Amino acid sequence: MTSAGDPIRVGVAGAAGRMGQTVCRAIEGAEDMVLAGRADPALGVELGEILGDVDVVVDFTQPDTATANALACVRAGVHVVIGTSSFDLEPLRGLDHPPNVFFAPNFAIGAVLMMRYAAEASRVMKRAEIIELHHDGKLDAPSGTAARTAEMMQGDVPIHSVRLPGLVAHQEVILGDVGQTLTIRHDSVDRESFMPGVLLAVRRVGSLTESPVVGLEHLLFDS
Structure with missing residues (x-):
């Protein structure tokens, strides 16, 4: 894991998609982050190939793969920020693992x-x-x-x-x-509207005191 003061190493699942490409650009433009991996079938790179190089994965894939992706991240000791909607969140509840899971239906x-x-x-x-x-x-x-x-x-x-x-x-x-x-x-x-919320979640997911957390409001408001 990254030491204090080091940039957050971020991987993007679904990196070849429209949202994934936008997320990659946003991470590359963030001074406190480094884009450490891009996973997407279209790129010929499986998620498992980048998990050893990242601290956080941002997932913008498909509903039928997002749950398995999140489980793979947690088992590899990697925090995950999920923007894929309509996936099954239940298998991610009550996991006895230190990495955190954050999901937002909308990051704007x-x-x-x-x-x-x-x-x-x-x-x-x-x-x-x-x-x-x-x-x-x-x-x-x-x-x-x-x-x-x-x-x-x-x-x-x-x-x-x-x-x-x-x-x-x-x-x-x-x-x-x-x-x-x-x-x-x-x-x-424009999909750029989602990027401040995505970057906020990447910065905060590692410090969550419970997991999974659903909704960007939990990072924006005290209550």
């Missing part, structure tokens, strides 16, 4: 604020529904962000999913009450 700071505000508003508004809109290459529906938002809100909150070319990641929470509506909306128009 504005999206985390949107979710927090929606949760607060749902306590006093009568009903709410969520509309989430993503690019047509997104595999899961509803999105992890929408599912997490509904989970944080009070009441039964229906989710409507839209998949179209030209979109990146967008979500509206519409709340209604007698004679009024309230709309809370967040738009990510």
